[in-house]
Amino acid sequence: MNPGGVIVVSAEFCVTIRAILLVSDVETHTNLVADLRKLRSPMRWTQTFIPTLKEVPSDAEVPSHQLMLRSGMIRQLMAGAYTYMPLGYRVVRKVTEIVREEMDRAGGVELFMPALQPIELFERTGRKEAFGNVLFNFETKRGDRKLHFALGPTHEEVITDLVSRELKTYKQLPVTLYQIQTKFRNEERPRFGVLRTSEFLMKDAYSFGSSLEQLNDAYDAMYNAYCRIFERCGLEYIPVEAESGPIGGDASHEFMAPADNGEDFVVRCKSCGYAANQERADTGRTSSTPAKVDGAAEPQKVATPDAGSIDDVSRMLKADAATFIKTLIYVADGKPVAVLIRGDHEANEGKVRRALDATSVELADEATIEKVTGAPVGFAGPVGIKCAYIADHDIAQIASAITGANEKDAHLTGVVPGTHFELSETFDLRNADAGDPCPKCDATLEIVHGIEVGHVFKLGTKYSESLDANYLDSEDKKHPIIMGCYGIGVTRVVAAIVETCHDEGGIVWPMSVAPYTVELIPLNVTDEEVMAAVNKIYDELKEAGIDVLMDDRDQRPGFKFKDADLIGLPVRVVVGGKGLKEGNAEIKLRTDSEATMVPIGDAVAHVKNLINTNMPSARS
RNA sequence: CGGGAUGUAGCGAAGUUGGCUAUCGCGCCUGGUUUGGGACCAGGAGACCGCAGGUUCGAGUCCUGUCAUCCCGACCA
Numbered sequence: 101m102n103p104g105g106v107i108v109v110s111a112e113f114c115v116t117i118r119a120i121l122l123v124s125d126v127e128t129h130t131n132l133v134a135d136l137r138k139l140r141s142p143m144r145w146t147q148t149f150i151p152t153l154k155e156v157p158s159d160a161e162v163p164s165h166q167l168m169l170r171s172g173m174i175r176q177l178m179a180g181a182y183t184y185m186p187l188g189y190r191v192v193r194k195v196t197e198i199v200r201e202e203m204d205r206a207g208g209v210e211l212f213m214p215a216l217q218p219i220e221l222f223e224r225t226g227r228k229e230a231f232g233n234v235l236f237n238f239e240t241k242r243g244d245r246k247l248h249f250a251l252g253p254t255h256e257e258v259i260t261d262l263v264s265r266e267l268k269t270y271k272q273l274p275v276t277l278y279q280i281q282t283k284f285r286n287e288e289r290p291r292f293g294v295l296r297t298s299e300f301l302m303k304d305a306y307s308f309g310s311s312l313e314q315l316n317d318a319y320d321a322m323y324n325a326y327c328r329i330f331e332r333c334g335l336e337y338i339p340v341e342a343e344s345g346p347i348g349g350d351a352s353h354e355f356m357a358p359a360d361n362g363e364d365f366v367v368r369c370k371s372c373g374y375a376a377n378q379e380r381a382d383t384g385r386t387s388s389t390p391a392k393v394d395g396a397a398e399p400q401k402v403a404t405p406d407a408g409s410i411d412d413v414s415r416m417l418k419a420d421a422a423t424f425i426k427t428l429i430y431v432a433d434g435k436p437v438a439v440l441i442r443g444d445h446e447a448n449e450g451k452v453r454r455a456l457d458a459t460s461v462e463l464a465d466e467a468t469i470e471k472v473t474g475a476p477v478g479f480a481g482p483v484g485i486k487c488a489y490i491a492d493h494d495i496a497q498i499a500s501a502i503t504g505a506n507e508k509d510a511h512l513t514g515v516v517p518g519t520h521f522e523l524s525e526t527f528d529l530r531n532a533d534a535g536d537p538c539p540k541c542d543a544t545l546e547i548v549h550g551i552e553v554g555h556v557f558k559l560g561t562k563y564s565e566s567l568d569a570n571y572l573d574s575e576d577k578k579h580p581i582i583m584g585c586y587g588i589g590v591t592r593v594v595a596a597i598v599e600t601c602h603d604e605g606g607i608v609w610p611m612s613v614a615p616y617t618v619e620l621i622p623l624n625v626t627d628e629e630v631m632a633a634v635n636k637i638y639d640e641l642k643e644a645g646i647d648v649l650m651d652d653r654d655q656r657p658g659f660k661f662k663d664a665d666l667i668g669l670p671v672r673v674v675v676g677g678k679g680l681k682e683g684n685a686e687i688k689l690r691t692d693s694e695a696t697m698v699p700i701g702d703a704v705a706h707v708k709n710l711i712n713t714n715m716p717s718a719r720s
Numbered sequence: 721c722g723g724g725a726u727g728u729a730g731c732g733a734a735g736u737u738g739g740c741u742a743u744c745g746c747g748c749c750u751g752g753u754u755u756g757g758g759a760c761c762a763g764g765a766g767a768c769c770g771c772a773g774g775u776u777c778g779a780g781u782c783c784u785g786u787c788a789u790c791c792c793g794a795c796c797a
Binding site: 151153154155156157158159160161176178179225227230231232233234235253254256285287288289291296363557623624626627655656657658659660661662663665674676677678679686 | 757795
């Protein structure tokens, strides 16, 4: 080549060169596409790299972490950063491909943005502050210029900036753009192996529209695509109502995979299907005002030395926590406010903030508490408190309560809400809990743990306004573009699948995302007859486009069976021994306890049939 | 960032009130016997006991500091 010289070239040649030059930018994606072809290629165990572990590494506590390490899917580099080994990466690619197919099907258009981003974008949207330490950012030098970069925790800024430059008119809308890319978040505490890491693969999509209808259409399309994705991945999920956005209505849903080790709590109603993030869920109560009791006995003061917690006092007085009024002192927009919650309930800061119509709410420090209650922390109560207070709905239902006496080492018993302290209105101020009435029907709510695997959100114009992303309507008027954003944690989906699909022996992959579909095991690799039969099946599976891993290691059968259960491929085909003498191969699903004997000539057809009947499909 | 725990060979562990050449199982290498649910025999390699100081005649063991990892909490557009 002679890049500096003058060459006359054809237009076609230019396109070729352009394509080559672009490769560096889109290399990852190009490689992914090339790799997908390789996904269909078979593999021999001795030629790949699957280091399985017999024992559980001492650092791993949750099942997905243990199994992904043991099966050789991942290895840790440092806290919150993992290498995806060949086996693990194949699963990532399979999930990625399902995500891509469904995004495309829903009308999404794929692109690829830089992880490296100028800090100015985050300053313009105010998210440098909002993210705080979670945003990886650093200064560096180019010549004598100082540069300040961030590693993208998400891409609202970058894509909105792009769209602000490229999309000008309503005629170009609506459009939904997406990418599959590594995100960086400086988590204070990465944990649970691959479930919460500081670097992870995410599919993020952004919709741009000129009307609420267009936003709603894009939102619904993404919502449905998400359902299809999780169904095709064989992952159980619950769409839950999450924080309602600036536009109101069902502006946000999270997709939760129910799992014992999930960090999120979901309340749901089995009867009507209502489901919501515990923090957002309505408790299903309404405001009530207790009638004033005339002639009620005055509260009794009891000594509770050194007992400042509900636990301590309820033990000391042998009383149920549900008869306590917990008095939490918050500071809302600079003013102290007491929040009354039943002793066995948990206050919810978001609800408190909304009830007070405040912009900031935080728990008060000790000095403020002492000033307001005249007592050290732990002895606050509504009777005689020197600040405003608001009460949860359930407070009005307590006939006779125990509260702090606003005096060191003392509590009051026999406190009647509405009589001994003013109570004209109550609010929903606490987290919903198991047993609460469902806000949508007559049944009661239950609580399940969940792993958040996806989130769809109607953004509105927050980013388009701060980054000047506008369109012109047919009357030449300028409006901010209406946006939605939609994320799936791809690597978290993988972990969630392992977390929920396993047994004592190891992983039990759904057919659709298994690193290979079939594990082919020759019982004795030194036996020529066995190997001839196995190689034939191997070639036929390869010909049929089925992912197969042949365990050609010179190991005893039991050893290979244990590893096969551990890595959890859905179909196991065993050749050798008595079966082979009778001309049979032995075929078994990972979920089966007994194998089926199938004539060797029919093995591949049988496998195909198993794949077809066990492939998870989209219900929606 | 608060609280707790742990760092000994690639993995899992033992190591007593400070004492001899740091132990065991798995894995790894060589040779042999085996071959249907993690085989057996023989031989072998592999560790400055997380790191840095200190106490001591002597430190894996005691003290101080430091780093790393895990767990609980706070935090998580």
